[in-house]
Amino acid sequence: MNTLKEIQGKMSHDSHYMFTYCKQQRSPVWVPGPIIVGAGPSGLAVAACLKNQGVPSVVIERSNCIASLWQLKTYDRLRLHLPKKFCELPLMPFPEDYPTYPNKQQFVEYLEAYAKRFGINPVLNSRVERAEYDESVGMWRVWSVGMKGEVVEYVCRWLVVATGENAEEVVPEIEGMVEFGGEVKHTSEYKNGSVYKGKKVLVVGCGNSGMEVCLDLCNHNAKPSLVVRDAVSILFPSSTIHKFLF
Numbered sequence: 137m138n139t140l141k142e143i144q145g146k147m148s149h150d151s152h153y154m155f156t157y158c159k160q161q162r163s164p165v166w167v168p169g170p171i172i173v174g175a176g177p178s179g180l181a182v183a184a185c186l187k188n189q190g191v192p193s194v195v196i197e198r199s200n201c202i203a204s205l206w207q208l209k210t211y212d213r214l215r216l217h218l219p220k221k222f223c224e225l226p227l228m229p230f231p232e233d234y235p236t237y238p239n240k241q242q243f244v245e246y247l248e249a250y251a252k253r254f255g256i257n258p259v260l261n262s263r264v265e266r267a268e269y270d271e272s273v274g275m276w277r278v279w280s281v282g283m284k285g286e287v288v289e290y291v292c293r294w295l296v297v298a299t300g301e302n303a304e305e306v307v308p309e310i311e312g313m314v315e316f317g318g319e320v321k322h323t324s325e326y327k328n329g330s331v332y333k334g335k336k337v338l339v340v341g342c343g344n345s346g347m348e349v350c351l352d353l354c355n356h357n358a359k360p361s362l363v364v365r366d367a368v369s370i371l372f373p374s375s376t377i378h379k380f381l382f
């Protein structure tokens with residue numbers, strides 16, 4: 137706590153401390169372990185492993201739930217693309233009655249059970265706006281902003297960033313897209329193909345999402361076309377190939 141008092145004393149002489157929301161800021165919160173930014177699978181796993189070793193942490197999540205990418209930005213038919221034994225988090229396997237490839241809801245339920253088992257209670261609806269390492273005291277200073285603009289400063293020894301590689305959608309600039317009169321949607325907004333029945337849909341990209349969206353559109357009797365940048369070999373199961381050929 138002496139370190140925290142030292143940091144507080146320096147604030148009054150810190151020209152960089154002035155922050156957009158500082159009028160609403162409270163006294164700094166001391167965290168004896170790390171701050172973990174992000175309550176997805178990685179953030180939860182880090183918090184659980186640390187707690188198992190007796191190290192406390194605080195998890196900060198900008199959304200209103202854990203695993204927000206899975207819960208808010210994925211399509212309905214999504215399943216794990218690898219067998220569950222390769223996707224389970226440390227210290228807790230998937231339930232034995234789960235299929236080899238758990239679906240989206242099963243994976244979310246597993247993550248919620250994981251957080252409950254290890255007592256992980258993230259600070260939700262709070263976005264980390266700034267973090268800096270104070271070399272003079274060997275501590276991180278991390279500022280988060282809540283939904284109402286309230287600012288909390290955390291002081292901790294370590295900072296773990298677990299925000300994910302796909303947290304933000306990437307929408308390419310395509311010539312003519314602005315003038316295009318139809319709907320343009322990123323896969324993070326796509327849920328299922330029911331609203332596209334009988335319609336022509338162009339899917340750009342043949343990664344996991346692009347291929348699954350195409351299949352889902354076919355299953356909902358839409359008419360998708362797939363644009364692929366490079367040459368690629370595709371093998372279709374016999375149960376679906378007729379949808380593409382006829």
